[in-house]
Amino acid sequence: MNPDELRSLLKKQPFEPIRLHTTGGDTVDIRHPEMAIVTRSMVAVGVGEPDEVADYVVPYSLRHILEAEPLLDG
Numbered sequence: 001m002n003p004d005e006l007r008s009l010l011k012k013q014p015f016e017p018i019r020l021h022t023t024g025g026d027t028v029d030i031r032h033p034e035m036a037i038v039t040r041s042m043v044a045v046g047v048g049e050p051d052e053v054a055d056y057v058v059p060y061s062l063r064h065i066l067e068a069e070p071l072l073d074g
Contacts, residue, residue, distance in 0.1 A: 001062050001065040001067070002062065003038050003039065003040055003041075003062060005068075006036075006038050006062065006065070006068065007038050009068055010030070010033040010036055010038065011033070015032070015033050016070050016071075017029065017030060017031045017032075017071035018069065018070060018071055019069050019070075020043075020060070020065050021066045021069070022060065022064050022065060022066065023064045023066055024064065028058075028060060029071055030045060030071075034046075035047075035048075035054060037057075038062075040062075042059050042061050042062055043059070043060050044057045044058070044059045044060075045057065045059075
């Protein structure tokens with residue numbers, strides 16, 4: 001996934017929570033746009049309760065993000 005695609009999803013109004021699928025078979029949920037920081041090569045996702053301060057941050061390489069889909073239980 002390229003950074004512009006992900007940034008576009010994070011800026012969508014109203015924001016729709018998304019689930020990222022990785023090449024390793026993991027999924028990453030982004031329930032609030034402020035819980036993700038996108039750079040040219042990675043996304044850092046804050047882990048914690050929605051609308052709270054993140055407990056910690058997990059980095060994911062954008063080249064390992066296969067797709068993004070709406071998080072239906074968001």
